[in-house]
Amino acid sequence: MSSALTAVRFDHVDVVFGQRAQEAVGLLDQGAGRDSILDKTDCLVAVHDASVFVNEGEILVLMGLSGSGKSSLLRCINGLNRVTRGKVLVHDGNSQVDVATCDPETLRRLRRNRISMVFQQFGLMPWLTVRDNIGFGLDIRGVGKAERDRIVDEKIKLVRLDKFADKFSHELSGGMQQRVGLARAFATEADILLMDEPFSALDPLIREHLQDELIELQQKLKKTIVFVSHDLDEALKIGTRIAIMEAGRVVQFGVPEEIILNPVNDYVRQFVASMNPLTVLKGGTLMRPVADLAREPGGNTIQLDRAGKCRCQLDNRGRPMNLIVNGKPGELVPYSTELNLSKLPDHVMICGTERTPMRAAVTVRSQTKRPLVLVGDDGELLGVVGEHEIYRGMLRQSEYARVDGAGPM
């Protein structure tokens, strides 16, 4: 994790809107609150003392309610908002550029080549066709027509809009318009993608669909994405790291599981309370680790379920052996969505990894009546996820998960 290059780093960033911003910053240092600063200086403190980062190829989600400063922070990266104090370091070639202080020429170069943006209201030019909208950034950069056509053809296929190339944006549905927005951002081949609530204006089904598409595209394209969202499910689904913002401050910054398991305050807890654990919690967080499993007296046989119908022994490397299921020699089969779980013979147990989602554990448990067995990279037994662990997960009382075994992402 530490070996990855940091693509964007916010270093103690303040963003204050208003004429007397410097005065407002002084008041901030004296510990004044947002409201009193608004009263005294007529300035709005949008972001205060934000320090977060995103590594290359990762997705950072800035999350919070409206007015929490998440958009304001995002827009500092490409200079749509000016940074009042602090640094916004963007990795560029072999050096870092501080967007907060760089000259307009450098900022323009970053915007043309390094950073592109997707907007909540799409921001498509109504007088341009889909094709010309996608080529907009290239046109601004001065890319010739032949080259532009080639890139546009490629990107238009990427978002599957090739049949709509000559339509105007008002002829497309919201979801399709945002795919145009995505293709336009991809077209400049910028490595850093800023997404300002890109899916919030869409209805829930389309939103889910586009999230999946983004995740799929990201696996191919490996962009660095900074994504603004007010929806924790969305943040947990796509974020490598999440920064939760409240009233202009970053109150918690971490990987999704840290946020779910250790919400720092009531604000974060409220978000977590409304999330969907099935897609977010992973096997490694839920499981009862191997050390806590019941052992038969005197022996080294381990019980994998409460009733003791599934038992095994460990070899010298911790791998399960001599598996007994329902009185017969058992078999471990890796989890896959293609398995027909309800038709499995009753000596088979399903195994997964730390990363297997809770949804899979619930499916396995309900269809096979046996727990999900978790194994590590070398096949060593890590723990099991049974009925009890699932209930705990639902109630987010994951006491086991807080043990170090929770595993990093």
Next chain:
Amino acid sequence: MEQLDKLEKTITGHKIPIGQWSKAIIEWMTDNFEWLFDAISSVMKSGIDGTANGLLLVPPLVLLVMVAAVAHLLQRNWKITLFVFLGLLFILNLGLWKEMVQTLVLVLYATLASLMIGIPIGILAARRKTVWHAIAPVLDMMQTLPTFVYLVPMLALFGLGVVPGLFATVIFAVPAPIRLTYLGISQVPVALVEAGESFGSTRSQLLFRVKLPAALPTIMAGITQCIMLSLSMVVIAALVGAGGLGAPTVRALATGNIPLGTEAGLAIVILAIALDRLMKQRQVKK
């Protein structure tokens, strides 16, 4: 009471010679720059008259068909094409063809001049609020000041003819493109401007690739309005000798000639409707 009378006498007795000042300014200008105004006047006069005479060389029926064809190309609507064709045929029938062409040319030049002045000023006003605050009252004044007031100095500077008519028309019509260009550019959605900026547009790219195209429908409305305002000045322009459809109207007024007045007035109305339909933004079919 006595003191009040005295005060009033003092006020009326010391009239601020604002009328004298304006006269002095105009006299100073004619004395020192007569050559310049004469040059402007003769160049413009020959341009306008030349265009009108050129168009009059074309046989009316040929020109009529050409105009109808242009209408069809612009609008692709047979109703509008038919209206333009029949309307112009009617004007020809009334015997006002020459006057109609003169008016058309005057309106054309006045509109072109208004756009060339108005659109850049509108853009500037949208960029700098201070410019807008400075010109807004001037625009109000240009449209409320009775036309005759500035027609007199125009006459002094340029003499009788089409040129003072053109200037008066431009003064009256130019606020429309200024206002609507300003309005159109100010109303460009922030999202579009930010999209333009986020891809690294320079200021001129932002203007020509984002703001102007986005403001185009409003600017087009300004152009149409400008044409209509120019047309509404034809009668007044005729008073200073600009000719065109205004001339028979003025003559009819002076001699109480009801038939001529009706015919000329009708011709102006038909021309106005035809130009308005011609310039209307074509509806984009969904």
